[in-house]
Amino acid sequence: MRLSQMLWVTLREDPAEAEIPSHKLLLRAGFIRRIGSGVYAYMPLMWRVLQKVSQIVREEMNATGALECLLPQIQPADLWQESGRWDTYTKAEGIMFSLVDRQKRELGLGPTHEEVITAIARDMIKSYRQLPQHLYQIQTKFRDEIRPRFGLMRGREFIMKDGYSFHTSPESLKETYADMDRAYRNILSRCGLSFRAVEADSGAIGGSGSQEFMVLADAGEDEILYTEDGKYAANVEKAVSLPADVVASPFSSFEKKETPNTETIAKVSEFLQCSPTNIVKNVLYQGVYDSGKTVLILVSIRGDQDVNEVKLNNELVKLAPNYDAKTIISLTVPDENAQQKWASKSLPLGYIAPDLGDDYIAPSAQVEGSFLRLADETVKDLTNFVTGSNETGYHTVGGNWGKEFTLPTVVDVRKASVGDRSLHDPTQLLQTARGIEVGHIFQLGTKYSQAMGATYTSEAGKEEPFVMGCYGIGVSRLAQAAVEQSYDKDGIIWPRAIAPYQAIVIIPNISDEQQVKVAEQLYNDLNSAGIDTLLDDRNERAGVKFKDADLVGIPYRVVTGRSLKDGKVEFVKRATKEAQDIPIEDVVQTILND
């Protein structure tokens, strides 16, 4: 492609709308244009990157025997009502765009396709002899994000590969799940990315096991915890670890002590001269279920630990049936207004005990179990502990479960953190890294097939629900993640496998006939050799051309400049900026061999 004929405009300045480097660079280098909030046009250079990523995804998926198809983006509401997700997705969370057609029928724009594919499988798969099956598609998806941001990272319209598999047993599912783990690793390796596969929370999709694929980058939205030996890695939302050992409590009898100005664990610990591991910290949350019911939750956790709100959310989802609900739509620290609604009198924040007596919780809130107490595993075995007294400026010391306090329901809601010992090998300490989630694979089990009555006849002649898996990889997000992982002060450094073009031939001065002639010849030779090449034949200054070439990030740059008199051209690798003069006739082979 000749740049003189290409609709390509680069920007000198960082666009104000962009917050992270990859977003700025894709806008500045003319890869994408913003059309609306979270909605971008993929310009020709970007589209080439996306096609290359898609092709790698397709090849690796096909190699596993999965079959490509294309499912509708417009989805009838009744399918989502069957699975029970319509209200959650369109109203409670509002993540699915919905509309009505001219017949006033409700439709949704697909953020994901479990419902559609399960309906198809229900129709087509009658017998165990037709199983297993695995269908996938590469498609634009829609999500009405609360806060679209970071360009293609969290857009409202984005390209995904999503696949769905159907099985007779969890064992068969596990085989395909393992195939997908390998395929996803291959995809990311072939795209030239450094990444980690991590244990993950299954979130709204549901199911048992799930794993995320994280492209490592400093600006990643997710925190990963992993062990140096590479045997354990998890999203911080899901990570488990061994907390530090408990230091023996200095207290042996229960008493209430005045502890002025000790609203934080650090202050209590210092004032009472005890380890934070002796303290039971009590944290208030407010949860709203999709049925509209609101609950107040008091979580007791060891003083040196923090609550993992994703884990807490999952515990509350388990309790949803108690509130005529399917899921929880918000989980927040209650603000003053909310506190007034709950509390009979102003809450002693920073001094709350493992229970809030009638003094604080309005009787109306105590009925129907809308006040919940939970204890993290870290407090279960504590003895003679320090905790709040429900009175500002006072703590109690030497407390024990079963004596002064009743142990609430015990759950795991603790956040693992860097430096913790690994649960799997206590000699390994957890390290931290930041990543961008580009893939997620799930063992769904029978969640959707059961809800939608999607069954087959087993070998034993029984109707059984399909055991299902689903597997997603964000094609447009992956492409931007590649930039986030690989750039320098001058611009993008595309990995060769997904670069829009592999080489760019620059004519410094288009009035110089010799420069033009050699460049045209090289441009033809490179393209003929299967090396996708750009020709910068624009009527611009050489400096502008070099700056643009750096910005757009093409792996190899060939300049038909001064060294032509020696039969040579300048050959520059974008990643290292390593430059050398090489004979004109060696250019093609040099790139092919690199």
Add this chain to the structure above:
Amino acid sequence: MRLSQMLWVTLREDPAEAEIPSHKLLLRAGFIRRIGSGVYAYMPLMWRVLQKVSQIVREEMNATGALECLLPQIQPADLWQESGRWDTYTKAEGIMFSLVDRQKRELGLGPTHEEVITAIARDMIKSYRQLPQHLYQIQTKFRDEIRPRFGLMRGREFIMKDGYSFHTSPESLKETYADMDRAYRNILSRCGLSFRAVEADSGAIGGSGSQEFMVLADAGEDEILYTEDGKYAANVEKAVSLPADVVASPFSSFEKKETPNTETIAKVSEFLQCSPTNIVKNVLYQGVYDSGKTVLILVSIRGDQDVNEVKLNNELVKLAPNYDAKTIISLTVPDENAQQKWASKSLPLGYIAPDLGDDYIAPSAQVEGSFLRLADETVKDLTNFVTGSNETGYHTVGGNWGKEFTLPTVVDVRKASVGDRSLHDPTQLLQTARGIEVGHIFQLGTKYSQAMGATYTSEAGKEEPFVMGCYGIGVSRLAQAAVEQSYDKDGIIWPRAIAPYQAIVIIPNISDEQQVKVAEQLYNDLNSAGIDTLLDDRNERAGVKFKDADLVGIPYRVVTGRSLKDGKVEFVKRATKEAQDIPIEDVVQTILND
């Protein structure tokens, strides 16, 4: 691909929902599944066809220098408000799905992309030196059709290639338009289709010239008129021709005659013993503009001719500004209710004169020009003509414009028909054929660039609006049109270039080791030779396999059956059913050479 592992289910019976052969066959052969009204899942076989068509489209577009991109499907309402199409598309015609996001902003689902691409060009193209440009995309589009039908032919979600070009002059536009004409002919030829390029009406897209590409098929929705010599072809909506010569009128003086029971032209002609070419026929229409205004239109046309409502519609759109409107949203023959609204007394249908006097048209309707008279060119030069008298049972004869009657505004609203002489070569008579519109190319001119203020600086330093073209080809519709053009009683006959697989190897009896061994070898050899091949290794009766192979329409069938004992296999061409036994080792070469 092994059929034993593929999610593929054929149906024995024609599905009730399908009306035309291609729709029935695609459903029966398991290519598509209906998910909702006008919304289909493309199963793996169909997706392969669509990918093959897309790849041919892509190659031919790239060969013209057009650049592929991908524009958003979600489009902000404000862009469509700028072009003035929002209300027409979402409300008056309601063809565009619209929705509101969580911020209550209005969005549309793209049926076409003039607005988005014009906004991008307005941003990026500042100078004549950046022109011409041509961007295209292959994408799923949405239309909220009034009556979705015929499967992929008129769906609410379908795949299109749409391209948009930007120019400094109509001459530059014409060059790209000619390139697209060639590219579209190449695409259809390469897909193995028989087609005609025809002059077309530009409809709601607007602009000056336009041409449609019609795949010929008996069930086509469109009628094409063409000359035997191939020099003229047009959609009947747009076609022009020479009407038959006028036979001299037998009347020489104006008088009113009693003509009982002569409501039709045939009856008048017979009763008065005159040629239909002597008669002025007066036809009533009612049009509703998007501003809500309604007009009554009386069209005078020669007795042997019919009104082309598309041409009439276009004439009325030209008058839209008189009614504070942009377009017309309905054009119908007024029913009795409508007539009562207009008429002071019951209308003398079948006997209407070229004007309806105060006797009939209520004074309220005559104000503001809401009663319109138009004359087709065929009546302009008639003399001593016969026409209605505004009195049931009476006609007038020997009438003349400028004497007894005032000639209304003259327009071309006549329908060309089979047997007419060609306007371009009167020795050629128009023939008729039916077709399926799969492509449409438009010279848009400055319609969108002017409305949206999309300008560039010309060589003379002036701000000028872009001259634009747009070019669409229906990928999913083309794929189904191929089936509509090519099938027999047993199933589909795919053209080789777009067949999902080129060959199918059938093992009649999977318990026969020799049959399996040879089939497996052939399956590998064919795929290795680049011939996409299916292997029917299902545990089914041979008869079922042969029936399915016919139904699915793979061009070459290879059967490892009885002739194996002679070192041969049966080789069958799907199109002709021509069967022969050929040596096993000749199979690959036979297909490659065919």
